[in-house]
Amino acid sequence: MAMVEAAPGQPRISNPRGLPLQSAFRTNPADNFTGYRSFKAGSFEFTRDEYFAHIRWPNGQHTMPVDAFLRALMRDVAWGFFYGTVNFDGVFGTTNYYGEVEMFAGAMNESFKAAKRDYIERFKSDQLMRIFKEMIGDWTNQGYDPFAAPMETGVPWGTKNGDNDPAVTRQRVTAKRMVGLPGDTPRRTDANGFPVNRMFADVPQDEPEVEVEPGFEHEVSAFNLFAYLSRSDVTWNPSVCSVVRESLFCPTSEEFILPVEHGNDRCEWFLQLSDELIWKIRDGSTGRDTATIVCRAGDICCMPSDIRHTGYSTKRSMLLVWENGSPRIPDLIREGKAPTVAVQF
């Protein structure tokens, strides 16, 4: 396995394919008809028209409906390429190496690979992120929020019509210790711009009473997680709400479809806190269907590290995603030193 030297104190970045880093990026002027800019990162070219996003690379091209493309791009941007692979669909996506990132076409698709038409390039994460942010900013029109449930936002179609920078530059919640602690990320309230979502009108909003011994005000805290999630203004956006070493609780509210197929690079626990969510599980490298899991309130499942998944939720539901954030896990799994499943029966 190829490695690059890392700065002291930084984990080394693995590069199992030994790919060189691309450094060419270009933003083209707005098209005379559509009004949208086009973008180039390495050899990948991105254009959008009134209905579609088009991706071209040296030996192929791919078209996605622009609503699906923008919802997926929004997650990749907001999550900082997230854990493992973010499949925008069965063809295009990114794989995170934590400091560097691979962008691919067909590399997680067995038909592309069998035909030797898969294509991968590698980038510094911050450089690719810069052009992804430009793209989501330019391609998102006024009134459309790619983070929102489809029934709670406008439409993405048509020629360039304004923008929605407040929506596409939202900062993902990442608590340092826990939501609600002094100096940490605040609870959501009407006053700070987070009203209760229409589908969670029945969720009690009372908060726990905490009596703290003097001197422990910064150490003891509690908050109503259900009330907090009932006020989420976005969907499919796991936010870090509590941190104990590498253990990250990332609750989120879900409505309609998880806009990406997340290819895990570690095991990931899902605790369904309310309502119902249907998980579609596929093989991580081929995309073949492997399982469907129906999770109702109280159900718990664990995604293995070698799968990809998307999810459906008709009624907005609450989900607790539990991640082990250790940077060592992906390499341990690649080297066969850690299992691909969390539990063996």
Ligand SMILES: [Fe+2]
């Ligand atoms: Fe996942």
